[in-house]
Amino acid sequence: MEDSESARFVVGVDGSEASVEALRQAQALAAPIGAKVLATAYWDEPQVYAGYVTMGIDRFEERVGIVLNEALEQAFGDNIPPNVVPRVVRGHPRDSLIDASRHADMIVVGRRGHGGFGGLLLGSVSSACVAHAHCPVLVVHSPDKKKKEDQP
Numbered sequence: 001m002e003d004s005e006s007a008r009f010v011v012g013v014d015g016s017e018a019s020v021e022a023l024r025q026a027q028a029l030a031a032p033i034g035a036k037v038l039a040t041a042y043w044d045e046p047q048v049y050a051g052y053v054t055m056g057i058d059r060f061e062e063r064v065g066i067v068l069n070e071a072l073e074q075a076f077g078d079n080i081p082p083n084v085v086p087r088v089v090r091g092h093p094r095d096s097l098i099d100a101s102r103h104a105d106m107i108v109v110g111r112r113g114h115g116g117f118g119g120l121l122l123g124s125v126s127s128a129c130v131a132h133a134h135c136p137v138l139v140v141h142s143p144d145k146k147k148k149e150d151q152p
Contacts, residue, residue: 007035010104012097012125014041015067017142018110023075023084025140026108030083035105037084041068042093064088094128101133108138 009026013019026037043064065088072080080086089096101107109126129137 007033007105008038008103009035009106009108010038010040010097010100012042012093012107012109012129013039013068013071014093014110015071016110016112018112018140020071020074020110021143022108022110022138022140023071025138026106027076027081027084029106029108029138031081035083037081038087038100038104039068039072039084040087040089040096040100041065041071042089042091042096044090044092061088061090094125097125097129098132098134101129101135101137104135106136106138107133108140111139111141 007030009030011019011022011026013023023037023039029035030037041064043060068086068088072084072086076084091099097107097109107129109129111126126137126139130139
């Protein structure tokens with residue numbers, strides 16, 4: 001990071017507890033160096049097969065914007081830090097985050113994971129970012145998940 005004003009942390013936000021914690025962790029890292037936190041939620045229209053249209057599959061961008069705003073409120077309350085910039089972007093989260101990593105100083109994503117054997121694996125988006133991002137990637141657990149794993 002040559003210039004702290006241009007430092008950018010891109011956070012993938014999906015509304016999960018892990019992505020809310022990713023927002024908090026990104027802000028904790030970004031604030032001391034004056035970096036921007038791009039709180040980014042992604043959306044795309046599902047593939048629709050000829051003749052099959054599912055009811056209630058409209059207004060994706062609007063719905064994702066609501067999820068993003070709720071996640072920001074959960075992370076920061078009514079005082080969203082001025083360096084946090086909310087963005088709603090059309091595209092698949094995995095591909096879009098990897099593309100965003102070309103111009104970011106760090107990608108921060110939450111790890112939802114599952115219990116048992118599945119808990120050993122990263123999710124498809126977080127694992128793709130770890131494997132293919134063009135910058136460092138921080139994978140954050142949800143607060144509840146961290147507490148459970150720390151207990152004997």
